[in-house]
Amino acid sequence: MIESPNLLSLTEQAKLFREGKLSAVDNVKSHLELINNLNPQLNSFITIDSKGALDQAELLDRSRNNGENLGPLSGAILGIKDSIPTKDITTTNNSRLLKNWKPKRDASVISRLREAGAIIIGKTNLNEFGWSRPSELDLSPPPWSPWNPNHMSVGSSSGSGAATSARMVSASIGTDGGGSARLPAGAHNLYGIKPTHGLVSRLGMDHNGHSEISPLSRTALDLALLLQSMSGFEPEDDMSWPEAVPEYVKNIDSDISGWKIGVPRNFIDSAPNEPEIIEAFEIFLNKLEALGCKLEDIDLRGMAEARAANFIVLNSESYQRHQKSLKLHWNDYGQITRIYLLQGAFIYANDMLNAAEIGRAFKNYFSKLLTDNEIKAIVTPTSPFATAERSRRPNEHSKGVNACYTAPFNISGHPSVSLPAGFGEAGIPIGMMLTGEIHDDTSLLQIAHAYDKETEWSDIMPKSF
């Protein structure tokens, strides 16, 4: 019997399960015990599906004992952001509007994860509809950081980040429309990738143009395993990529020495970075050099305009989706959320079209910058701020400054990964980000894995637990 299997990585849990050294039921029980202890304090979960998880685990144990084929995630325990529809599990979006909604179908990504053998243990907390500032008046109060429970978790995939770093799940699935998975990955000592646009289908979800379903995990190898299982063509999804999914796990080990990494110092210097962010950034650059990467200063342009364009698209799409319900069910929305959602009512169609054109121009410009300079990725901090509270100061939040590094690559569609890179003064983790060429998610995972093997961030757990 393995003691505390929840402390192992997802990859290790799945391996022990396949080898018959860990039962799926025991693994679920181990995670449930921790959830029951921690969730009342941390609010990482909105819904805990104990029975469903144990039923899935029993089936998996039986399949293994019968010698049946097992998927690569078999035995792993996942938390799913509560904006992703899960069949017969309440999917609230942390809104009173949907507090009793039990979807009749899984989103396509959930079907893929289930086919891969993942056990879904519950639905993780988020800002209402992923587009607001959290409030104690939300359907479910905001999640608190396991790293310092006096601070809120960074969102919007806040519960996913908190649950994964507190070992309540093997890994989690979030969504990222402007940084909503990379920012919490960075603030929870996790790896998180926003995949290339179209790689992971959003079929069965809200039809947001630039929001990507994104895994968060404790190791880079776990991230590759999750992305491999989540990706693939969905014929019914007009934005789905029709090519074969690359072998992320098989090719994860790579000699990255000599790989050129672009450092946009001028742009980074212009951001309101807190001192601990810059300190961690310099250490991160040293680590990349120690791994053999060649750092090259680059002149990166258009980040502000691309962030603005993404902001306009997010606002327009959010309002479009909620315009009717806001009128019919005004009082069912959170008081902060309904104001955020109304912003899109004051955006012209012309602004939306300008945003799309600027997004295309930035996408082509950034790809050319990488190609012309033979750069594998650019490096930036994930966030200029070291705590959720600082990133939500009203003036900067309304301008999206907290997403100054992340949001441009939502509208461009480039893959982008956040890696753990230390801790700020408040004890909250800090993330650094690598962004690469469209459909070269592989190189980002390879760099992340090489970095993971040479650093100890993956082994560090929140002290309070």
Next chain:
Amino acid sequence: MKKNFNNEDRSEIVRKMVPISEDEISDLNKLLEGVDNAIELMSNLVQPFDKDIDVSKMSSTVDGENYD
């Protein structure tokens, strides 16, 4: 700054849409400064009919300004 609507117009429009309070209208107008800022940033790049977006004119700072 280029604005799609002034605050009075916005207030009038939104009162007709939803049962919003005056405090909420004030909060909304503050939030919309971010939208105005974004629209202005984008407008700097919009070109006449016969031209594409000139990427060399894109900004180099987080506030949308240029070092050069």
